[in-house]
Amino acid sequence: MPNTKETLVTSFALFSLFFGAGNLILPPLLGFQSGSWWWLVALGFAVSAVLVPILGIFAHAKLQGTIYDFGKKVSPKFSLVYSILIYAISISLPSPRTAAVTHEIAVQPFFNTSALVTSIIYFSLVFIFVINRSKLLDVLGKGLTPAIILILVMIIGVSVFAMQFNFGETSMVSPFSAGILEGYQTFDAIGAIVVGGVIIVSINLKSKASYKDKRTLVRNAAWLAGLSLFVIYIGLILTGALNHNNFESSITRIELLSGISKITLGNSANIFLSILVSLACFTTAVGIVTGTSDFIKDRLPNSRHAYLLTAIMGCLLGIVMGQFNVAYIITVAFPVLMFIYPITIILILLNVVPEKWASPMVFKAVVITTFIFSVPDFFGSLGDLAPNKNIFSWIPLSEYQVGWVLPAMATFVISNVIEKK
Structure with a gap:
């Protein structure tokens, strides 16, 4: 049976792989726009950004293979095309988006550098983590995730305990479905089948445990990671709703997150927010590029060269796409998500x-x-x-x-x- 330490490390690693750019910038604006219906929006958001992704990890615990195994019962050709499409989307949109968010929040306020310079440095570091594949689980689970959670708790805690619980009006026609559709933008259902594979491969590299023990470990870690995500999302949405009087209605996602940080953390806000954004985005980018490289390596009989070449190409694509601003990437991603997300959700549910x-x-x-x-x-x-x-x-x-x-x-x-x- 897996011990408590293994479960916690795996759970923290899962959390950090899930919690990236969209998970950080989407919930506050959703709460800001939802008014007194913030709780209903939060439930909708939790369905597509917590429940479905965690079920995806459960499916991985059952299959203990790769993303290719999710669609094999439809047909091998379908599964191959679907897998390639998922990884192409992942390294083209959510991975570069993490660099764009990092530049706009963590770099631009301090340094007069271009998005290209940020993307080059950012994905060079991502590449270093990806090629050190065997150490990935420990670095994410023991080092980076606790720092992410600590700063998030500080921002949410100050808002919840220091502000009066009054909420503005909302123009949302359907708060619950608005929450579900905004949850699509986290890419977490797609992330589940991508980073779930990363977790399985990482466990296999470290452990010779039985199928049953690995399934128990992954399931327990998924429960803990899911509960943590749910609490953080509820907190961020509530924080956005409580700040409805402090900002203009036309405020952008990044401006709102920065503004809330200044209100809650004071003069140190920029530093804390920069650390939070950099860590949250970086771990997700590492997970996406690693997952894509693992898949290509698996399809080409364990070729180390295939892994290395895919990692290089994924980072180069991240550099190119990471120069676009966050709002543009989110706009481009929405139609893509409306096409691929329903199929992804159904494959997760059918495999559970x-x-x-x-x-x-x-x-x-x-x-x-x-x-x-x-x-x-x-x-x-x-x-x-x-x-x-x-x-x-x-x-x-x-x-x-x-x-x-x-x-x-x-x-x-x-x-x-x-x-x-």
Whole structure:
């Protein structure tokens, strides 16, 4: 059985791999805009940014393989295409976004340097961590995560205990679904199947424990990491809601986070916030590039050269994309997420349920249905380029951009009934 120290180190490592740029800058503005409905927004955010990602880690604990194993029951070709697509998205958007956030919050206020210089230094350090693969779990779990949590607790604690509990009005039509869709932007469901693989490989490099012991270790660590994420998100959303009178309604995500830090931490805010942002973003970038490199190495019979080359390419792409500002990267990412997230969520859920309810036929039927009914949500995310929304108004929940949910659930039930009979 795994001991307490192993569980805590693995849990801290999981937390740091999850908690990156989006996890830090998204919740405060969500709370700021939600007013007295902050708790309902927080629940929606927790569904897509905590519950689904932790279920993804549970699925990894069960499979103990790579991202490729998530879609094999649909077909090997589907699984390969899906895996490549996930890693391409991960190193093209969330990984560079961590560098952009670091530059805008942690570097720009102190140094008159370009985003290119920041990206080069940032991803050079990421590369050093990635090539020291065997030490990754201990460095993240023992060194970086406690510092991240400590600074977050300071910011949230001062806000919650020093401010009066009064909230502004909100213009949100559907706070719960707004929270779910904003949770997409954390990339954590995608992150779960990427960094979950990193955790499994890291445990295998350090331990010869049995399948059962590794499954217990990963599950226990996932529970602790999930609880920590939930508490931090609730705190950040509540902090944003409590500060509704202190800022203009047009404030950006980064401006709000910086402003809240100055109110709570005083003159030392910039230093503490810079450390927090740098650590939170850096650990996520390391996890993404490591996960991508692990996957390519696994597909090319344990080639060390493939691992090294993928790490180099991932860091170079991060340097190129990391020069764009955060708002632009978030805008570009949204349609991509509306396309890939529903399929990712369904694959996670199907890999968690008992085998008797998740046969290859069920996998195929549910994934195909989810893909078909997520297309209207994808079109709806294109803004001015979107077709007339009335075309898809007959789909239940389509007005909340989650029109795939009920058809996927119905297909899961029907396909299981058909198979049993």
